[in-house]
Structures are given as structure tokens and as C-alpha cells.
Amino acid sequence: xxxxxxxPGTLSLSPGERASLSCRASLNINDNYLAWYQQKPGQAPRxxxxxxxxxxxxxxxxxxxxxxxTDFTLTISRLEPEDFALYYCQQYxxxxxxxxxxxxxxxx
Amino acid sequence: EVQLEESGGGLVKxxxxxxxxxxxxxxxxxxxxxxxxxxxxxxGLEWVALITNNGNFKFYAQSxxxxxxxSRDNAKTSLYLQMDNLRVEDSAVxxxxxxxxxxxxxxxxxxxxxxxxxxx
Numbered sequence: 001x002x003x004x005x006x007x008p009g010t011l012s013l014s015p016g017e018r019a020s021l022s023c024r025a026s027l028n029i030n031d032n033y034l035a036w037y038q039q040k041p042g043q044a045p046r047x048x049x050x051x052x053x054x055x056x057x058x059x060x061x062x063x064x065x066x067x068x069x070t071d072f073t074l075t076i077s078r079l080e081p082e083d084f085a086l087y088y089c090q091q092y093x094x095x096x097x098x099x100x101x102x103x104x105x106x107x108x
Numbered sequence: 109e110v111q112l113e114e115s116g117g118g119l120v121k122x123x124x125x126x127x128x129x130x131x132x133x134x135x136x137x138x139x140x141x142x143x144x145x146x147x148x149x150x151x152g153l154e155w156v157a158l159i160t161n162n163g164n165f166k167f168y169a170q171s172x173x174x175x176x177x178x179s180r181d182n183a184k185t186s187l188y189l190q191m192d193n194l195r196v197e198d199s200a201v202x203x204x205x206x207x208x209x210x211x212x213x214x215x216x217x218x219x220x221x222x223x224x225x226x227x228x
Contacts, residue, residue: 031212033212033214035214035215037153037215039153043220044203044218044219044220044221045145045153045203045215045218046218047214047215047216047217050208050214050216056216057216088152088153090153090155090214090215092209092212092213092214093212094212095167095211096155096167096169096170097143097155097158097213098155099152099153099154099155100152101152102152102153
């Protein structure tokens with residue numbers, strides 16, 4: 001199984017600041033089959049990024065994804081109040097599909 | 109508008125069974141792989157199972173293999189998860205999600221989730 005490790009566990013930042021979230025895989029993720037999701041309390045996850053760097057429909061361009069192989073990053077260029085949430089990465093390169101443990105972005 | 113609505117959750121005793129359903133609308137259901145993903149209270153996301161668009165291929169997480177069965181009825185645009193021999197550790201919110209791709213899928217739309225509690 002591919003284990004995904006997200007860091008940091010919590011990121012405390014202020015609105016307007018830049019956020020960088022890391023997702024590291026235990027094995028190479030072929031074809032960059034890596035997705036990022038945002039989840040707010042009491043809500044379902046929302047797809048942000050797929051294929052490591054492709055924004056999903058309706059996702060603002062302040063969200064960007066990068067990386068390849070085993071190291072991936074989600075960047076939020078300027079945090080808006082609605083961006084404070086939990087973020088998960090997921091690999092869909094091989095079965096079983098696996099998620100990282102999540103990074104919480106909270107208000108400093 | 110894509111909509112996924114889960115139903116059928118509730119409280120069940122360890123060793124018991126439960127079937128959760130997901131009613132889909134707003135897209136051609138028979139064109140898409142579908143998945144179940146769960147989230148235990150206060151924990152992260154765990155993929156549970158997926159089924160290809162025609163139902164020919166089904167895959168399960170090791171933690172539920174042999175106890176859970178995923179199925180679909182394309183005529184009714186519905187997805188199901190039959191859960192047998194339930195354990196306390198199966199307690200979670202269960203999400204139905206549409207898959208983009210065939211077997212290697214990411215989930216572009218999610219239902220609001222349904223709570224399953226396994227407790228004596």
C-alpha cells in the first residue's frame with residue numbers, strides 16, 4: 001500500500017498569508033495520480049486538485065498543486081477566511097486508494 | 109447539477125448488518141465508477157470500496173473485504189453498500205462519491221454523508 005504522510009499536522013497562519021502543505025508518498029505515484037481535497041467541519045470533502053496540478057471546476061486560482069514522484073505540495077497563495085479548513089491528499093495510482101492524514105489550516 | 113444523497117444509516121449492534129444507499133442525479137450514472145469513503149468520528153478519510161460503471165469490477169479495502177459488498181442499479185441510478193458482520197471500528201460517516209476515471213479514480217462529487225454507529 002502507498003502511505004501518504006502530510007505535514008505539518010497544523011498550520012497556523014493569518015488571512016492574506018501563503019500556505020504550503022506537503023504530501024509525501026512511501027512509493028512513487030505513477031502518472032502523478034494525486035488529488036487534494038478540502039473539508040470543513042460538518043461538510044463533505046471538496047475536490048480541489050487532481051493529477052497533482054489540475055484545478056477542479058470552480059476552484060479559485062489561488063489554489064495550486066505541484067510535485068511528482070513521491071513529493072507533492074498544495075499551495076494557497078493568499079489565504080481567504082473561507083480557506084481555513086482541513087486538507088487531504090489522496091493517491092489513485094494504485095489499489096488500495098489511500099488518503100493522507102490531513103493538514104489543518106487554522107487562523108493564527 | 110450533480111447530486112448524491114445517502115440514506116439508510118443508523119445504530120446497529122456488533123455482528124449486525126446494515127445497507128446504506130446513495131441516490132444519484134444530475135449526470136449519466138451508468139457512465140461513472142462510484143466509490144464509498146468513510147470517516148470515523150474525528151479521524152481522517154478512508155476509502156472503502158469502488159465499483160466500475162457496469163458493475164463488472166469491484167474493489168475493497170482490506171479492512172472490509174469479505175464483510176462489505178458494493179453494488180449498483182443503473183436503472184435506478186443508485187449505489188449500495190451492504191455491510192455485514194459489523195464491528196465497532198466500522199462506526200463512521202459513509203460518503204458516496206463519483207469517480208473520475210475507471211479504476212484509478214479521484215472523486216469529484218460527494219454526498220453529504222450518512223452516519224453508521226456500531227455499538228452494543
